[in-house]
Amino acid sequence: MSARADVLWRVRRMRPRDVPAVVAIEHSAYDFPWSERIFRDCLRVGYRAWVVQHARAAIAGYALASIAVGEAHLLNLCVAEHARGQGAAACLLEAVIAQAERESAAELLLEVRPSNRAARRLYVRYGFETRGRRPNYYPCRDGREDALLLSKVIGH
Numbered sequence: 001m002s003a004r005a006d007v008l009w010r011v012r013r014m015r016p017r018d019v020p021a022v023v024a025i026e027h028s029a030y031d032f033p034w035s036e037r038i039f040r041d042c043l044r045v046g047y048r049a050w051v052v053q054h055a056r057a058a059i060a061g062y063a064l065a066s067i068a069v070g071e072a073h074l075l076n077l078c079v080a081e082h083a084r085g086q087g088a089a090a091c092l093l094e095a096v097i098a099q100a101e102r103e104s105a106a107e108l109l110l111e112v113r114p115s116n117r118a119a120r121r122l123y124v125r126y127g128f129e130t131r132g133r134r135p136n137y138y139p140c141r142d143g144r145e146d147a148l149l150l151s152k153v154i155g156h
């Protein structure tokens with residue numbers, strides 16, 4: 001558990017029955033959301049996945065990561081709009097970093113849109129550094145948008 005801004009967040013593993021609530025947040029947050037099928041496939045293949053809640057309230061956000069052969073990759077991190085600015089994403093990211101440490105990953109990688117200021121500030125706060133750019137990585141309303149590739153050394 002972590003406390004910030006008077007909110008006590010609980011992070012726990014995502015279960016298949018959480019997927020409908022997760023998909024609802026996903027669809028409200030992104031122009032090009034993942035489908036329910038993608039979330040179910042992620043759980044099926046064993047990607048690490050978490051949800052964050054305030055006490056027994058509804059799910060407020062989630063994170064998914066793949067961790068294998070010494071490398072962790074943050075695939076999705078999202079908080080419902082009504083729950084933002086209260087430390088929920090920070091709690092999720094701390095859970096991902098802790099799991100990457102436990103699984104002896106040397107590095108945690110992620111992609112982020114250059115236009116996504118909130119997410120970029122979050123990642124900088126947690127010690128991520130820009131490693132490169134992936135051209136035309138994301139769909140956007142008028143075509144494609146590059147991604148910034150960020151990474152954080154784990155265990156230091």
Ligand SMILES: CC(C)(COP(=O)(O)OP(=O)(O)OC[C@H]1O[C@@H](n2cnc3c(N)ncnc32)[C@H](O)[C@@H]1OP(=O)(O)O)[C@@H](O)C(=O)NCCC(=O)NCCS
Nearest residue numbers: 077078079084085086087088089090112118119121122125
């Ligand atoms: C990015 C996102 C996950 C942040 O979630 P959140 O729960 O509001 O973030 P937190 O309250 O934990 O904030 C942690 C830090 O993130 C940064 N941050 C979060 N929201 C911010 C905003 N609107 N503007 C600037 N920085 C912001 C800050 O550094 C903040 O720490 P600080 O308040 O001590 O400065 C959330 O805005 C979101 O879900 N956006 C849509 C999905 C998305 O873009 N996901 C990331 C894909 S790479």
